[in-house]
Amino acid sequence: MSTPGSVKGASGTNNNEGGKGKMGGKKELKRTSKFTEVQEALGKDGAAIFVDKKGTQNLYIDYPYHVNYIHSYAQDSPFFLGLAEGRLRGTRCEGCKYTYATPRTYCQFCGGEAKWVDLPLVGKVHSWTTCHYGSEAFLKETPYNLVIVEFEGANSVLLSRLKGCTEQDIYVGMPLVAKFAAEPKYLITDVWFEPAPGAVKK
Amino acid sequence: MAQGSSKAGAKSRERDVFSGTPTPSSTKRTGRRVYMVAGGVTKFAKAHPDMDFRLMCKKAFDKARSEVPNLRMDDIDGTRISYFSDHFSRQLKAASMVQDFLGLNPRGSVRIEWGGATGGECFQAAWEAIASGRMDTCLAVGYETMSRVQTWKGNEFIALASDVNFDFPLGGFYTGYYALMVTRHIYEYVRKTKFANIKDEREAQRKATEYASRVMAMVSVKNHRNALHNPYAQYPKDLTLDAVLKSEMVSYPITREDICTMSDGAAATILCTEEKAKEFTDNPILVKGVGCGTDTMRLADRPFGKVLLMPHEKASDYANLEYPGVHSFRAGRAASIEAYRHAGIENPNKELSFVELHDAYASSEIQTYEDMGLCRYGEGYSFVEQGDPFLKGVDYGFPVPKAGTTPVNPSGGLIACGHPVGATGLMQAVLAYWQLQHTIGKNFGSEKLQIPNAKRGAIHSHAGTGSSVTVSILERVRP
Numbered sequence: 001m002s003t004p005g006s007v008k009g010a011s012g013t014n015n016n017e018g019g020k021g022k023m024g025g026k027k028e029l030k031r032t033s034k035f036t037e038v039q040e041a042l043g044k045d046g047a048a049i050f051v052d053k054k055g056t057q058n059l060y061i062d063y064p065y066h067v068n069y070i071h072s073y074a075q076d077s078p079f080f081l082g083l084a085e086g087r088l089r090g091t092r093c094e095g096c097k098y099t100y101a102t103p104r105t106y107c108q109f110c111g112g113e114a115k116w117v118d119l120p121l122v123g124k125v126h127s128w129t130t131c132h133y134g135s136e137a138f139l140k141e142t143p144y145n146l147v148i149v150e151f152e153g154a155n156s157v158l159l160s161r162l163k164g165c166t167e168q169d170i171y172v173g174m175p176l177v178a179k180f181a182a183e184p185k186y187l188i189t190d191v192w193f194e195p196a197p198g199a200v201k202k
Numbered sequence: 203m204a205q206g207s208s209k210a211g212a213k214s215r216e217r218d219v220f221s222g223t224p225t226p227s228s229t230k231r232t233g234r235r236v237y238m239v240a241g242g243v244t245k246f247a248k249a250h251p252d253m254d255f256r257l258m259c260k261k262a263f264d265k266a267r268s269e270v271p272n273l274r275m276d277d278i279d280g281t282r283i284s285y286f287s288d289h290f291s292r293q294l295k296a297a298s299m300v301q302d303f304l305g306l307n308p309r310g311s312v313r314i315e316w317g318g319a320t321g322g323e324c325f326q327a328a329w330e331a332i333a334s335g336r337m338d339t340c341l342a343v344g345y346e347t348m349s350r351v352q353t354w355k356g357n358e359f360i361a362l363a364s365d366v367n368f369d370f371p372l373g374g375f376y377t378g379y380y381a382l383m384v385t386r387h388i389y390e391y392v393r394k395t396k397f398a399n400i401k402d403e404r405e406a407q408r409k410a411t412e413y414a415s416r417v418m419a420m421v422s423v424k425n426h427r428n429a430l431h432n433p434y435a436q437y438p439k440d441l442t443l444d445a446v447l448k449s450e451m452v453s454y455p456i457t458r459e460d461i462c463t464m465s466d467g468a469a470a471t472i473l474c475t476e477e478k479a480k481e482f483t484d485n486p487i488l489v490k491g492v493g494c495g496t497d498t499m500r501l502a503d504r505p506f507g508k509v510l511l512m513p514h515e516k517a518s519d520y521a522n523l524e525y526p527g528v529h530s531f532r533a534g535r536a537a538s539i540e541a542y543r544h545a546g547i548e549n550p551n552k553e554l555s556f557v558e559l560h561d562a563y564a565s566s567e568i569q570t571y572e573d574m575g576l577c578r579y580g581e582g583y584s585f586v587e588q589g590d591p592f593l594k595g596v597d598y599g600f601p602v603p604k605a606g607t608t609p610v611n612p613s614g615g616l617i618a619c620g621h622p623v624g625a626t627g628l629m630q631a632v633l634a635y636w637q638l639q640h641t642i643g644k645n646f647g648s649e650k651l652q653i654p655n656a657k658r659g660a661i662h663s664h665a666g667t668g669s670s671v672t673v674s675i676l677e678r679v680r681p
């Protein structure tokens with residue numbers, strides 16, 4: 001976790017870095033009435049001034065925040081360990097005779113404990129989309145396809161990525177096969193789906 | 203039989219687990235009657251560089267107070283304060299700082315957070331404080347400051363409100379989730395009906411989606427053009443159908459103009475008892491019904507069961523429908539049923555003068571018409587084409603024969619007003635309040651959006667992929 005106050009060139013300790021050492025080593029802050037220019041200036045200088053319509057100065061600073069969580073999959077762990085072995089594991093409540101394709105360790109209807117079961121490695125498109133934008137973490141991966149997969153014998157479905165085809169190829173009902181990462185990252189992305197052989201029209 | 207239609211079909215489902223019985227918390231309400239007596243909003247904007255969250259809340263609060271000069275600070279017994287994300291605020295316990303800045307210490311207060319429905323929950327929390335007898339007058343105020351991060355980082359923060367084990371790492375992006383839902387909605391209600399005679403599955407689905415996209419564009423045009431007459435709106439636009447259809451594809455089939463934006467803004471409402479309301483105003487608005495519903499956090503966990511029915515519907519209407527699946531919002535249905543029962547509403551399309559609903563996406567507005575019972579499941583698209591949710595007297599550039607039946611989002615909704623999450627549900631309450639007071643002209647500087655003789659309105663606040671929804675019914679008291 002970082003703290004603010006890391007305004008570059010404004011601390012007086014790095015006067016020569018910018019090569020334009022002004023009086024007292026302080027760098028002139030960018031002044032602008034454009035919000036996008038404030039954002040750009042923060043990336044470079046760590047601070048900027050937005051001048052609003054009334055001429056009032058509003059001081060902005062870059063304020064980083066980063067955390068590495070010690071994240072436990074806890075009761076969901078068997079699913080993610082299964083992916084590393086090329087297994088797709090759901091759960092089943094014997095009392096309700098209900099099979100979860102996205103595992104729930106306790107049944108959402110009766111509250112009873114559900115048992116781990118293996119799902120088939122083939123399924124069908126229940127719904128889908130192609131994302132041309134994404135949140136920051138995934139922007140570089142666009143365009144990517146999201147798919148909701150239905151399985152024979154399962155009552156609920158699974159959200160996944162759909163690879164090996166484009167927006168033009170995909171339709172609800174398309175047959176799919178599961179694929180697994182050779183080197184697991186222990187993320188849900190260790191499994192994805194591709195069209196079954198022959199499912200994509202040439 | 204179309205491919206892909208048999209999810210959890212007769213063979214794979216060994217037992218129909220979900221019985222379809224709604225479980226509203228109560229059908230009898232014994233609490234005190236609650237009135238809204240004042241409301242205020244800041245303009246919703248991309249950024250308010252001159253106001254932090256505290257000052258925005260103060261401005262909204264002061265605007266509300268200006269409506270009720272007889273209400274002194276001493277009359278306020280306590281507060282409910284809402285904001286969605288600590289990530290956006292970069293300040294934990296920010297609600298305490300709002301309470302502090304407004305000068306309301308040492309009164310009782312609590313922060314409300316419930317995803318996208320944060321504002322709607324805050325409104326109902328204030329309702330509960332009055333109805334229960336705990337307070338006589340309660341302030342509900344909420345805000346969001348989404349300009350504090352870049353847009354795509356903001357999308358990431360919002361996507362963290364999806365399961366971080368199973369959903370987020372796949373490309374956590376709410377527009378993507380809503381695109382998945384509407385793709386199935388189109389499959390269920392357009393492909394299987396209007397395009398049932400086309401044999402090629404891919405072609406039939408593409409044609410169904412083209413049709414549905416045009417209807418979504420009609421909703422976007424409606425909301426953007428309504429907002430031309432709302433000075434508080436962030437993105438009023440003189441849009442055309444063509445412009446929406448040609449705007450950038452974000453997640454197929456949802457385009458840029460079908461989506462609400464990130465905003466900074468605050469909203470405040472003051473609720474009180476009947477006795478207090480008489481002291482403060484001669485034009486109070488009764489909060490006649492409240493409802494709240496929930497559903498699974500993950501889309502993938504939603505059951506394929508039976509529809510929760512409203513009094514004007516029959517089970518046979520939906521004999522072949524697996525519900526809610528990923529195409530409908532059971533939480534919105536449950537919230538509506540509870541609120542309508544509380545308010546004594548049997549047929550919402552006939553008994554509501556207007557609805558302000560949570561149109562984060564043009565697609566979810568259409569889905570929500572059905573959840574709220576404004577039309578039957580499957581009729582959302584024709585409801586738009588017939589013109590029911592449009593206003594009379596606003597030019598949309600295409601015919602809207604039944605305009606004025608039940609105007610939806612006369613303010614412009616989230617799509618055009620903006621969506622500063624913690625303020626949004628309260629903003630809806632304020633705009634509904636002005637509609638019912640018949641003071642839109644005074645507050646907007648134009649009568650264009652005033653619904654003539656508005657008597658009863660519904661506000662609808664929605665979270666996640668439909669994991670929680672509130673519906674509140676507001677009613678005019680004066681003849």
